[in-house]
Amino acid sequence: MTLPYSILDLAPIPQGATVAEALAHSVDLARHAEALGYHRYWLAEHHNSTGIASAATAVLIGHVAGQTSTIRVGAGGIMLPNHAPLQVAEAFGTLATLYPGRIDLGLGRAPGTDGLTAQALRRGVLNADRFPEDVIELLGFLGDASADQPVKAVPGQGTHVPVWMLGSSLFGAQLAAHLGLPYAFASHFAPDMLAEAIEIYRARFRPGVTAAPRFMLAVNLFAAETDAAAHLLRSSMIHGFVNLRRGQAGPLPPPCADLTTVASSAEIAMAERALRVVAVGSPATVEARLRALIAQYRPDELILTGHIFDHAARKRSFEIGAQAMARIARG
Structure with a gap:
């Protein structure tokens, strides 16, 4: 069988190493992955961590995409409660315009940090309650513009950047199924609900952004x-x-x-x-x-990670x- 396999990278900073070395290692690993036949190279958003260098995820995605040629590069993921949907659409619309056919956008519901840092990001933890609405708004900014649409993402509108739902609970599985989105489960660190989430996603999936369910397992x-x-x-x-x-x-x-x-x-x-x-x-x-x-x-896909x-x-x-x-x- 043909099963795409990919890499999830948090740009880890080993003890004694610098941020610059960690970022250089991510670029080198992405090039290595491209030569080895990996399908995607995803980077994850985390904040206020001295062990992770991928906080400015969209910036790093652009850098990695610019240093590679064919491998898809994306977010695994962007923590949407930290961002305005319009800004995410503009950032990833720009990336998709610069690197057509190579950019992915995975969306997470967690803030990816602590409460104080969430406040420093100026969005706040309460924005998680708006996650479904924010996802729908973001999809609108990446899709084709309607004639009466007052606000457009430029770049972004009409780029149709592939969006994945990420999750470690049943909430993401249900939302991905409802919106017809591909779904990636965070089984690499929170596998307790894995089997149930897969079952719910496949059973309740209705065609939307994609025509059929597409599930990615993290290992x-x-x-x-x-x-x-x-x-x-x-x-x-x-x-x-x-x-x-x-x-x-x-x-x-x-x-x-x-x-x-x-x-x-x-x-x-x-x-x-x-x-x-x-x-x-x-x-x-x-x-x-x-x-x-x-x-x-x-x-349907496998994504491999490992610090x-x-x-x-x-x-x-x-x-x-x-x-x-x-x-x-x-x-």
């Missing part, structure tokens, strides 16, 4: 030459997730051979549960796990992932 990927080496790579993300839950988010920690030296058993179990949609191991182990996830959830401390190891992990997906496609 954490940590691949290396051996299972042990891959699990060591993954320890950085486990440690970082524990720090996040402690309210101590920061740069990505280096690999740790014994996580019990930096976290309690309960904290490690919590992180393992939240990050359990994962393919970790050698090439053969990763391929078997990806095959099992695909058989279980029947996605890995060493840039060369991260590139190699996504290379192994691409090779596994190519073998799966062959049979």
Whole structure:
């Protein structure tokens, strides 16, 4: 079967690295992904985090698109409560005009930050209550203009930038089904409602922006030459997730051979549960796990992510992932 596979990147900042190095690594990884046959390269909006460099998501998308040639580049996603729909339409309409046929817009309902930072963004947490209306308004700004439309997005109007609904709960599944939007579930960090969300989305989908349901599954990927080496790579993300839950988010920690030296058993179990949609191991182990996830959830697309401390190891992990997906496609 032909199953598109993509990358979700938060431009992680490892301990001891600079923002400039993290952004350069994202560009290098995007070029690598393009050469490996990845379909999309998505970047995610987060704010007030010293461990993530993709806060100005549209700016970074433009930079990555300008440094690549064919791979689709987009947002996975833009946190719409932080923005006026018109401004999002203008930004992504500009990107779509500069890089025609290559820009995606994934929309999230969470603010992607804390309450104080949401206030600093000048939109406020109450804007999440307007999320469905804001999505519809944004779709209008990206679609064809009507004759009596008083406000138009220029650029943006008529660009029909592909819009994806993102979610980690049943709300996004229901809204995506209602509006006929493709749907990507945040199973890489919040998989508890995954199976139910897929069922609701497919059962309630009605044609709208797209004619048929299109579901994207997010999977954490940590691949290396051996299972042990891959699990060591993954320890950085486990440690970082524990720090996040402690309210101590920061740069990505280096690999740790014994996580019990930096976290309690309960904290490690919590992180393992939240990050359990994962393919970790050698090439053969990763391929078997990806095959099992695909058989279980029947996605229309797969998006792979993984916070890995060493840039060369991260590139190699996504290379192994691409090779596994190519073998799966062959049979």
